Amino acid sequence: MTAVAPVGLALVLAALPAVVVPVTLTVKSAPATARAFPIGWFVGLCVAVSLLVLLADVVAIPEGDGPWISSARIGLGLLLVVLGVRRWFARAQAEDDVPAWFTGIADMRAGRAFGLAFLLAAANPKNLVVVVVAAAEIAGATLLRDQVAGLLLFALVGSLGVAAPVLAAGVLGERATPALAVVDAWLTRHVSALVAIALVALGLYVGIGGVRG
Numbered sequence: 001m002t003a004v005a006p007v008g009l010a011l012v013l014a015a016l017p018a019v020v021v022p023v024t025l026t027v028k029s030a031p032a033t034a035r036a037f038p039i040g041w042f043v044g045l046c047v048a049v050s051l052l053v054l055l056a057d058v059v060a061i062p063e064g065d066g067p068w069i070s071s072a073r074i075g076l077g078l079l080l081v082v083l084g085v086r087r088w089f090a091r092a093q094a095e096d097d098v099p100a101w102f103t104g105i106a107d108m109r110a111g112r113a114f115g116l117a118f119l120l121a122a123a124n125p126k127n128l129v130v131v132v133v134a135a136a137e138i139a140g141a142t143l144l145r146d147q148v149a150g151l152l153l154f155a156l157v158g159s160l161g162v163a164a165p166v167l168a169a170g171v172l173g174e175r176a177t178p179a180l181a182v183v184d185a186w187l188t189r190h191v192s193a194l195v196a197i198a199l200v201a202l203g204l205y206v207g208i209g210g211v212r213g
Contacts, residue, residue: 019162
């Protein structure tokens, strides 16, 4: 189940636009509110992947890594490459777009931060494509313990990006604030290009894996 680790890293890059939320919460909100965001993100990933794996177990007839999984990997790989290419050529426009959920971040409480993170992790179409890839990898395992291990590994790795600002603040305290401001500015300039590259790289990784069977 270590195959889901690269998919989790791809999710970290694909979800870079969401990292600005825990950065803002860490700097401007209570610690409990900042911690609620990565927790909600982790739970959202676990729920989304679990539902997709359960669906795959019901729909997929054969056991093991059957032809349907290879076909799914190829299809998802192509989709990710297309999304990455589109994101690359639309990156200038994407940098000017402000998502509706972005407003009012500094005024959030813990419950709303948890709910927003849950929805962004589990229902955001850009993240959902990567989540489907992870679910396809996990569904290929025949043992329940392997599926659970793969699920937890993917959710942990996929939550590193949104947890990093909170962890940095916990370790460095107020000294983390200038560094977080620099990270926020850098992400604002380069996030679209990074997401595009991550989607294409993941698409090639998944698609080639599907071709090899």
